[in-house]
Amino acid sequence: MKMIKLTIDNQVIEVEKGTTVLEAARQAGIEIPTLCHDPRLESSLGGACRMCLVEVQGARTLSPSCTMPATEGMVVSTRSERVVQGRKVVLDLIWSRHPHDCLTCSAAGNCKLQDYSFEYGVKGSRFENPEEPEFPLDHSNKFYYYDRNKCILCGKCVRVCNELQQTHAIGMSERGFDTHVSPPFEDPLAQSKCVSCGNCVSVCPVGALVPRRTDRFRYWEVRKVRTTCSFCGVGCQMELLIKGDKIVEVAPYAGESNNNMLCVKGKFGYKFVNHEDRLKTPLIKRNGTFEEATWEEALDLVVDKLKKTKEEYGPDAVAGFSSARCTNEENYLFQKLLRAVVGTNNVDHCARLCHASTVAGLATTLGSGAMTNSNLEALKSDLILVSGSNTTESHPVIGAHIQQAKEKGAKLIVAEPREIELAKEADIFLQIKPGTNVAFFNGMMHVIIKEGLQDKEYIAARTENYEELEKIMEAYTPAKVAEICGINEDDLVKAARMYGEADRAAIYYSMGVTQHSTGTQGVMSVSNLALLCGNIGKEGAGVNPLRGQNNVQGACDMGALPGDYPGYQKVFDPKAQEKFEKAWGAKLSDKAGLTLTEVLNGLDDGSLKMLYVMGENPVVSDPDTKHVEEALRKADFIVVQDIFMSETAEFADVVLPAASFAEKDGTFTNTERRVQRVRKAIEPIGSSKPDWMILSDIMNRMGYEANYKNPGEIMDEIASVTPQYGGISFDRIEEEGLQWPCPTKDHPGTKVLHTESMSRGKGLFKPADYIESAETTDKDYPYIMTTGRILYHYHTRTMTKRVKGIDIMFPESYIEINPVTASRLELKDGDKVKVGSRRGEIVTTAKVTDKVDEDVVFMPFHFYENGANTLTQAALDPIAKIPELKVSAVRLEKA
Amino acid sequence: MENNQLTKEMYDELERFIEAIPDKENAIIAVLHKAQEICGYLPREVQEFIADKLNVPANKVYGVVTFYSYFTTVPKGKYAINVCLGTACFVRGADKIVNELEKKLDLKIGETTPDGKFSLDGLRCVGACGLAPVVMINGKVYGKIKPKEVNKILAEYND
Ligand code: SF4
Numbered sequence A: 001m002k003m004i005k006l007t008i009d010n011q012v013i014e015v016e017k018g019t020t021v022l023e024a025a026r027q028a029g030i031e032i033p034t035l036c037h038d039p040r041l042e043s044s045l046g047g048a049c050r051m052c053l054v055e056v057q058g059a060r061t062l063s064p065s066c067t068m069p070a071t072e073g074m075v076v077s078t079r080s081e082r083v084v085q086g087r088k089v090v091l092d093l094i095w096s097r098h099p100h101d102c103l104t105c106s107a108a109g110n111c112k113l114q115d116y117s118f119e120y121g122v123k124g125s126r127f128e129n130p131e132e133p134e135f136p137l138d139h140s141n142k143f144y145y146y147d148r149n150k151c152i153l154c155g156k157c158v159r160v161c162n163e164l165q166q167t168h169a170i171g172m173s174e175r176g177f178d179t180h181v182s183p184p185f186e187d188p189l190a191q192s193k194c195v196s197c198g199n200c201v202s203v204c205p206v207g208a209l210v211p212r213r214t215d216r217f218r219y220w221e222v223r224k225v226r227t228t229c230s231f232c233g234v235g236c237q238m239e240l241l242i243k244g245d246k247i248v249e250v251a252p253y254a255g256e257s258n259n260n261m262l263c264v265k266g267k268f269g270y271k272f273v274n275h276e277d278r279l280k281t282p283l284i285k286r287n288g289t290f291e292e293a294t295w296e297e298a299l300d301l302v303v304d305k306l307k308k309t310k311e312e313y314g315p316d317a318v319a320g321f322s323s324a325r326c327t328n329e330e331n332y333l334f335q336k337l338l339r340a341v342v343g344t345n346n347v348d349h350c351a352r353l354c355h356a357s358t359v360a361g362l363a364t365t366l367g368s369g370a371m372t373n374s375n376l377e378a379l380k381s382d383l384i385l386v387s388g389s390n391t392t393e394s395h396p397v398i399g400a401h402i403q404q405a406k407e408k409g410a411k412l413i414v415a416e417p418r419e420i421e422l423a424k425e426a427d428i429f430l431q432i433k434p435g436t437n438v439a440f441f442n443g444m445m446h447v448i449i450k451e452g453l454q455d456k457e458y459i460a461a462r463t464e465n466y467e468e469l470e471k472i473m474e475a476y477t478p479a480k481v482a483e484i485c486g487i488n489e490d491d492l493v494k495a496a497r498m499y500g501e502a503d504r505a506a507i508y509y510s511m512g513v514t515q516h517s518t519g520t521q522g523v524m525s526v527s528n529l530a531l532l533c534g535n536i537g538k539e540g541a542g543v544n545p546l547r548g549q550n551n552v553q554g555a556c557d558m559g560a561l562p563g564d565y566p567g568y569q570k571v572f573d574p575k576a577q578e579k580f581e582k583a584w585g586a587k588l589s590d591k592a593g594l595t596l597t598e599v600l601n602g603l604d605d606g607s608l609k610m611l612y613v614m615g616e617n618p619v620v621s622d623p624d625t626k627h628v629e630e631a632l633r634k635a636d637f638i639v640v641q642d643i644f645m646s647e648t649a650e651f652a653d654v655v656l657p658a659a660s661f662a663e664k665d666g667t668f669t670n671t672e673r674r675v676q677r678v679r680k681a682i683e684p685i686g687s688s689k690p691d692w693m694i695l696s697d698i699m700n701r702m703g704y705e706a707n708y709k710n711p712g713e714i715m716d717e718i719a720s721v722t723p724q725y726g727g728i729s730f731d732r733i734e735e736e737g738l739q740w741p742c743p744t745k746d747h748p749g750t751k752v753l754h755t756e757s758m759s760r761g762k763g764l765f766k767p768a769d770y771i772e773s774a775e776t777t778d779k780d781y782p783y784i785m786t787t788g789r790i791l792y793h794y795h796t797r798t799m800t801k802r803v804k805g806i807d808i809m810f811p812e813s814y815i816e817i818n819p820v821t822a823s824r825l826e827l828k829d830g831d832k833v834k835v836g837s838r839r840g841e842i843v844t845t846a847k848v849t850d851k852v853d854e855d856v857v858f859m860p861f862h863f864y865e866n867g868a869n870t871l872t873q874a875a876l877d878p879i880a881k882i883p884e885l886k887v888s889a890v891r892l893e894k895a
Numbered sequence B: 001m002e003n004n005q006l007t008k009e010m011y012d013e014l015e016r017f018i019e020a021i022p023d024k025e026n027a028i029i030a031v032l033h034k035a036q037e038i039c040g041y042l043p044r045e046v047q048e049f050i051a052d053k054l055n056v057p058a059n060k061v062y063g064v065v066t067f068y069s070y071f072t073t074v075p076k077g078k079y080a081i082n083v084c085l086g087t088a089c090f091v092r093g094a095d096k097i098v099n100e101l102e103k104k105l106d107l108k109i110g111e112t113t114p115d116g117k118f119s120l121d122g123l124r125c126v127g128a129c130g131l132a133p134v135v136m137i138n139g140k141v142y143g144k145i146k147p148k149e150v151n152k153i154l155a156e157y158n159d
């Protein structure tokens, strides 16, 4: 890197060539005011506000420092009289068109115009134009509004929306005095492509783009608490703004996982925390109705039942569902409670429903069942293959980075049953039939092998079992695969070549690959393809399973799985058993426990008596709702610990009110394996308590000592028994989270897995033949229904339905139907439609769209009433026991 | 307004033009020029069509259209009246001609009469300063006109 020297305010500074004067000054700790600068944006497109003017010796005029590259020998002054005068003129000109509204403006205290005017002593303008027209506000968006009158035309919002968020919803329209920010054709924001991410709102330096408020506050009244988003697995960093004991706003924070971005859920979805529906006291069901109880009563009852069930039926009559939404510390304690205190391995959580096949598949082929690379590495990829993931809706901030990579020149291939947003931008879009992933990946590999595009050196040095792969792939000719997947043969060949020829090719996948009766094989096929072209262990490449919930990675890491202790140490491995018996001072069972779906069967057939559910909602999230409800009804005793009265809590005998993520300390591990801090921002609502406290309390009452003063101590214990977390402690992750494996206190964490060798040594090719989905269409059930998430909702809606704007936009379930199919059934958009499967029947609303093919329909899975999971089935993948949620045969009828 | 109707032929011609461009993403301005030449103006549908065909976001196309005063989103009249607003013409009273036309046609500069017959626009110097002030109607040049002659000129188009 070439370095250059320049002088700023008499200080000699050495910086990399290409650095702007503004950046150079900041590196030296010299502050220059800016209104339109954002370090994430392309600096050559900036320079709109001129607030950052500096004086360069020898130059006739002042120049904006944010766009000016530093050059050798430059002498810059940032505070000369001329500079100050120049900046005053800039502010003066802005004020000539800006309403003098600071007294009532909701941005006051968080406005750069206000701050700089104070700093430079500018009180108003000499150039005021009394005829400045007044423009109406755009109030159409549910989460924020636009006030053109206050816009200073810095252009940041437009650049963020286009360069970073990549939604291209807004632009600069017209010119001169008429310039303004607007969606194309002056449509209201609500009718534009805007996805309400609020990233524009967060960067607006003034009060022109403002969050809609329900609470009145001034910025000087709030305190800020840094934490991790509690929605999806991206794990965005954010600050909660707190007034009194209430969250009043959320601001993004520039962490490694999110590059200072958020999506609509993170930015505007916080209102569930202070919602009146929060559970505030323990409840005990007496004669079929819930009655308020004290903690004392409720915990006594739980402990009593735990003890009695254990005595009477043995420890294996108890099962627990841990939670991908709770912290690592809480998941650790939950499985410890079941294993060390109750004495059973019957502990599982909803990863069973999303990425159990990833954990099983990648552990087999690579030795570690997690995302190999990092959130923002898409920007370093030459090619990105997305399959079975609707990334821009399910993992929005990662989706935006994939789009950024595409815009910067990376190739994009999308293989998906639906024409998702990424598909529209893809170089090649393959609209594969649901459940044909294995065939698709095999077809890719067939072509790559036939054309000699595989990485022979890598295969020889770093993999095994290649011969078998070659043998099995032989049969998957493009013609055959095109037929199975319902795609164009040439497109498949083109896609294979493109992937094979790319240097750094990354694969992103999610539940479209995993939620099948052949999910584990699907995952292993992804791994096969990546190994074939040497794409594992390389920056910008890899296999990247996007984990759904905020802490589903962590819940798995913590051993909330029936066969695994923390760190994937096996319960049936005597050495591991001995280690944990010693660490926990208790006798442990060497028998692998039951998975989530098996637990429900166990309740159904009476072999299981008691169920403890922490922060899960199986009634909505699990397949075949009717069966789940029947099973729960048969249980002797159910404990549900949650922040809301969920559909599942209705079945409980005792409900324990838990604190939300904003009311406790702890850590979440995001999809890129980064362990990040969650911080207590407000006191627990009502008499609710953090899950870790409730669990410690129960352990103590059961006669097992659990004296943790705070979650930091629990993390220390986790680190002592979990090799991957060995070097992690709260003080190390205070500012930035660490990515596991982080085995020792001085280990910097791991960005890319398997760089030197695979975790298991060599990468294992595990080829598999394509097998049809468990359920196929026939004349009674002629359509394939697939399910998925939508941007605005999360999990089973317990949180997001309590965010008003979201609930107004997406209050109920719907089904996407192709226009041709719709016309055959005489259905119009918005009509009611009866959907039936072999499990049940619902009535929902038709959304007619060519996103789906003629024989495929799609339903979001978030809803309970008329929900998709009334229709889905529990056919299991034999290895990972994940149900085939993605493929059900259904019939449709106009209702 | 049958003369403002967009026909399939227009779209076909535009599509052929776009297909022949190798670097589509950087061709917005050229395509918009062509589209305005073909269609006479650039309504929303045409802009969306272009965005789609060039594979660029609609906000980019819209930004360009509204930035350059040359582009128009309202259909021109059957008789497109253009008043030169260059310096020479301005000095010799072009603004008064505009006022007169606005009054007679009951519209504002940049607009088209509801029946689609006349539209009124301003131009920069058209290079006929010797004839200032200059008005052009569908290419026909009227020089050295006075406000009171406006009526007479409009009468020529009284069909
Ligand atoms: S909220 Fe997001 S998508 Fe909408 S205009 Fe702002 S940046 Fe663009």
Ligand code: SF4
Binding pocket: A150, A151, A152, A153, A154, A155, A156, A157, A158, A181, A200, A203, A204, A205, A206, A208, A209
């Ligand atoms: S709305 Fe805000 S961010 Fe956007 S241009 Fe105006 S002042 Fe800048």
Ligand code: SF4
Binding pocket: A229, A230, A231, A232, A233, A234, A235, A236, A258, A261, A262, A263, A264, A265, A266, A267, A395, A396, A397, A398
């Ligand atoms: S992308 Fe995920 S982690 Fe980030 S703000 Fe949205 S829901 Fe939260």
Ligand code: FES
Binding pocket: A033, A034, A035, A036, A037, A046, A047, A048, A049, A050, A051, A052, A053, A064, A065, A066, A067
């Ligand atoms: S910050 Fe440099 S011009 Fe706006």
Ligand code: FES
Binding pocket: B084, B085, B086, B087, B088, B089, B090, B124, B125, B126, B127, B128, B129, B130, B132, B133, B134
């Ligand atoms: S100014 Fe009108 S023709 Fe030159």
